[in-house]
Amino acid sequence: MINQLLGADILPSSPIPTSANIVEIKGGAHKQALAYLTDGDAIEFDLETELEQIKNYAADGNKVVKIEITHPSKLLSEHVSVMDTPGIDSTDDAHKVSTESALHLADVIFYVMDYNHVQSELNFSFTKTLKDRGKPVYLVVNQIDKHMDFELDFEEYRDSVREGFATWGIEPDGLFFTSLMEADHEENMYDQLEDKLHQLFADKAALLSNSVVASALYLIEEHAKVRAAKNAERKAELRAVLDSFGEDTEEIVGQAQVLQEEYSVWLAAPEALAEDLKKAVGSLLDNAKITPFQTTEKAGAYVASRRPGFKVGFLFGNAKKTQEEIDNRLQALYSDLQDKVQTNIDWHIRGILVQAVERFNLHDEAFHKAVADTFHVDFQPELLAAAVKEGGLSSDEYMYQYAKDIAAEIKSLYRREAQRFIEMGVALAKRRAETDGAQHRDLIAKAEQIGAALTEIEALNRAEQGDVDSLIGILSGKGA
Ligand SMILES: Nc1nc2c(ncn2[C@@H]2O[C@H](COP(=O)(O)OP(=O)(O)OP(=O)(O)O)[C@@H](O)[C@H]2O)c(=O)[nH]1
Numbered sequence: 154m155i156n157q158l159l160g161a162d163i164l165p166s167s168p169i170p171t172s173a174n175i176v177e178i179k180g181g182a183h184k185q186a187l188a189y190l191t192d193g194d195a196i197e198f199d200l201e202t203e204l205e206q207i208k209n210y211a212a213d214g215n216k217v218v219k220i221e222i223t224h225p226s227k228l229l230s231e232h233v234s235v236m237d238t239p240g241i242d243s244t245d246d247a248h249k250v251s252t253e254s255a256l257h258l259a260d261v262i263f264y265v266m267d268y269n270h271v272q273s274e275l276n277f278s279f280t281k282t283l284k285d286r287g288k289p290v291y292l293v294v295n296q297i298d299k300h301m302d303f304e305l306d307f308e309e310y311r312d313s314v315r316e317g318f319a320t321w322g323i324e325p326d327g328l329f330f331t332s333l334m335e336a337d338h339e340e341n342m343y344d345q346l347e348d349k350l351h352q353l354f355a356d357k358a359a360l361l362s363n364s365v366v367a368s369a370l371y372l373i374e375e376h377a378k379v380r381a382a383k384n385a386e387r388k389a390e391l392r393a394v395l396d397s398f399g400e401d402t403e404e405i406v407g408q409a410q411v412l413q414e415e416y417s418v419w420l421a422a423p424e425a426l427a428e429d430l431k432k433a434v435g436s437l438l439d440n441a442k443i444t445p446f447q448t449t450e451k452a453g454a455y456v457a458s459r460r461p462g463f464k465v466g467f468l469f470g471n472a473k474k475t476q477e478e479i480d481n482r483l484q485a486l487y488s489d490l491q492d493k494v495q496t497n498i499d500w501h502i503r504g505i506l507v508q509a510v511e512r513f514n515l516h517d518e519a520f521h522k523a524v525a526d527t528f529h530v531d532f533q534p535e536l537l538a539a540a541v542k543e544g545g546l547s548s549d550e551y552m553y554q555y556a557k558d559i560a561a562e563i564k565s566l567y568r569r570e571a572q573r574f575i576e577m578g579v580a581l582a583k584r585r586a587e588t589d590g591a592q593h594r595d596l597i598a599k600a601e602q603i604g605a606a607l608t609e610i611e612a613l614n615r616a617e618q619g620d621v622d623s624l625i626g627i628l629s630g631k632g633a
Pocket residue numbers: 154165166167168169170171172173238239240265295296297298299331332333334335
């Protein structure tokens with residue numbers, strides 16, 4: 154058909170599939186033929202004498218990528234060319250690539266079909282993809298001389314072809330029924346086809362910008378598809394992760410946010426509890442008055458009894474009675490102190506320990522019981538006796554220092570005992586975060602997985618869209 158349109162027998166024609174690569178034919182006075190080879194070379198042919206070789210090359214898709222022919226023609230000018238492509242029914246992938254690249258370059262597409270094979274699935278699906286490129290597509294049904302009128306009225310045939318394409322949602326820009334063998338066939342639209350070409354070539358300026366943009370957009374779309382296909386596997390994996398949580402992923406994320414707050418309180422509890430308790434116990438002990446005036450007096454009496462030369466009994470004293478007196482004074486101080494310590498420290502510390510644990514929502518019977526039954530500071534009269542510093546005894550003021558010393562010693566015993574319970578409370582808080590937090594941790598971990606999957610899908614989508622946006626930006630002159 155191209156040969157006939159050109160009015161020159163340039164392209165090979167044969168009942169068996171022939172065209173194996175792109176042949177581009179330009180108009181021009183100077184005859185010239187160039188074959189671009191797959192190895193990168195180009196060979197020039199003499200169109201007058203080597204036409205047969207050119208035809209052979211055109212039929213050889215393995216060696217040749219493209220053939221460029223310049224030939225004088227009534228149809229083409231220097232600025233118009235036609236490209237012949239291999240048939241799309243070719244099973245050769247190299248042919249498909251050639252056809253594909255020609256379609257990118259073409260401004261108008263004429264798709265020529267064989268009368269006998271018009272309504273084939275391949276024709277429908279391929280013409281549909283042609284239309285998707287946003288370029289004018291004309292359909293040509295050739296070889297209508299094969300039509301047998303006694304089988305079917307031609308008009309009916311024509312309508313059935315139109316309907317066939319319409320059913321596929323394909324609206325061609327034109328549909329021509331032609332015959333090359335029977336030029337005077339009464340249904341032959343060859344002349345209209347030729348007219349159409351002349352008209353298109355004359356108005357080619359109108360086609361160009363549309364076709365460039367359409368081709369570029371098409372390529373961007375194709376690129377986006379490839380890009381998306383590359384990401385599709387990863388996205389499917391991520392969606393599978395999301396699906397594995399059921400349909401309520403949003404709910405999981407929402408719940409996890411709430412639980413996270415509760416859980417972080419629990420996590421911080423051990424340290425906060427220890428600090429709280431240390432402060433409360435410290436302040437209680439610093440402020441507790443366990444040696445008020447009467448107690449200090451008893452301390453004074455005791456340290457006085459410890460002075461060398463202290464004697465009880467007539468004249469030289471009685472050693473036994475003296476010792477008894479010392480013991481009595483010590484005992485008096487001891488029981489007074491025990492009383493003071495009990496009411497001013499012991500009772501309060503137990504309260505502080507139990508209250509703090511409650512305040513941190515860590516209620517625990519065992520802890521309560523431990524405080525009630527085992528919180529115990531055991532100080533004996535010996536502690537008081539041992540605290541006396543011989544060097545101070547001579548001074549009347551010493552009793553005050555002594556009272557301070559024993560108070561400090563007793564308080565440090567309490568500090569140590571309280572510390573044991575603070576550690577118990579901390580262990581309790583840690584245990585609680587560990588056990589009660591199990592569900593929290595589970596849900597939070599799930600939410601984190603969901604979040605990570607969503608973020609990654611989002612990032613993949615953004616990258617895909619970003620690609621398309623920057624390419625469209627280039628196309629519209631806004632740069633990347
Ligand atoms: N009956 C009939 N045969 C035709 C007509 N036009 C072309 N043919 C024949 O159809 C066969 C295929 O023609 P080609 O020109 O090779 O067709 P093509 O589309 O270039 O084929 P490929 O290059 O193989 O893709 C040849 O044998 C032609 O002689 C026609 O109008 N009627």
